[in-house]
Amino acid sequence: xxxxxxxxxxxxxxxxxxxxxxxxxxxxxxxxxxxxxxxxxxxxxxxxxxxxxxxxxxxxxxxxxxxxxxxxxxxxxxxxxxxxxxxxxxxxxxxxxxxxxxxxxxxxxxxxxxxxxxxxxxxxxxxxxxxxxxxxxxxxxxxxxxxxxxxxxxxxxxxxxxxxxxxxxxxxxxxxxxxxxxxxxxxxxxxxxxxxxxxxxxxxxxxxxxxxxxxxxxxxxxxxxxxxxxxxxxxxxxxxxxxx
Numbered sequence: 001x002x003x004x005x006x007x008x009x010x011x012x013x014x015x016x017x018x019x020x021x022x023x024x025x026x027x028x029x030x031x032x033x034x035x036x037x038x039x040x041x042x043x044x045x046x047x048x049x050x051x052x053x054x055x056x057x058x059x060x061x062x063x064x065x066x067x068x069x070x071x072x073x074x075x076x077x078x079x080x081x082x083x084x085x086x087x088x089x090x091x092x093x094x095x096x097x098x099x100x101x102x103x104x105x106x107x108x109x110x111x112x113x114x115x116x117x118x119x120x121x122x123x124x125x126x127x128x129x130x131x132x133x134x135x136x137x138x139x140x141x142x143x144x145x146x147x148x149x150x151x152x153x154x155x156x157x158x159x160x161x162x163x164x165x166x167x168x169x170x171x172x173x174x175x176x177x178x179x180x181x182x183x184x185x186x187x188x189x190x191x192x193x194x195x196x197x198x199x200x201x202x203x204x205x206x207x208x209x210x211x212x213x214x215x216x217x218x219x220x221x222x223x224x225x226x227x228x229x230x231x232x233x234x235x236x237x238x239x240x241x242x243x244x
Contacts, residue, residue: 125193156197
């Protein structure tokens with residue numbers, strides 16, 4: 001987001017880290033959640049695939065800001081936990097948290113899990129926008145990983161320097177149109193914008209965690225460097241709270 005607008009100086013990375021620890025309640029992202037058990041792989045046979053009622057991340061497990069992070073921390077963690085507030089094809093949303101250069105954030109779903117269903121299972125929203133009406137977009141790319149237990153991670157292939165092929169496999173590439181005020185669904189890949197991920201790509205049937213890490217290939221300036229996270233949404237999901 002560094003080339004879009006100049007931001008006033010905000011708190012530094014050290015304060016951001018303190019905020020992150022407070023937001024996640026000290027949970028160790030390397031430890032399984034209480035509801036995770038040995039062999040808990042969440043196979044598709046456990047429940048039918050459906051669009052969940054609350055498709056957004058519920059908790060910030062860890063935030064490791066990189067150099068140049070800062071924008072959005074005054075609204076952290078809620079700014080990344082709700083629905084995306086896209087500004088359309090030609091404008092980048094300000095409802096974002098800048099991760100900083102090579103910074104990362106780990107989010108957890110507590111009331112649902114991402115399930116491997118037809119096509120895209122998970123959408124990740126940044127604030128990319130078309131340059132002068134397109135077709136090229138201003139992008140800040142990130143790598144996306146998923147996990148079901150918070151221990152074993154599966155990273156989607158991402159080519160953050162392959163501009164000729166529109167950075168295949170990366171997040172932060174497509175503009176975001178999903179916005180509650182406009183009535184555009186954040187769980188419909190056909191209209192939501194953002195970047196879609198299919199669990200089948202990494203051979204995982206269920207995921208309760210998603211980690212987003214700035215690729216380190218974007219420019220930086222002020223307190224808005226790196227990937228700018230607006231939110232994530234489950235497209236194919238299964239309830240974690242329904243009675244057996």
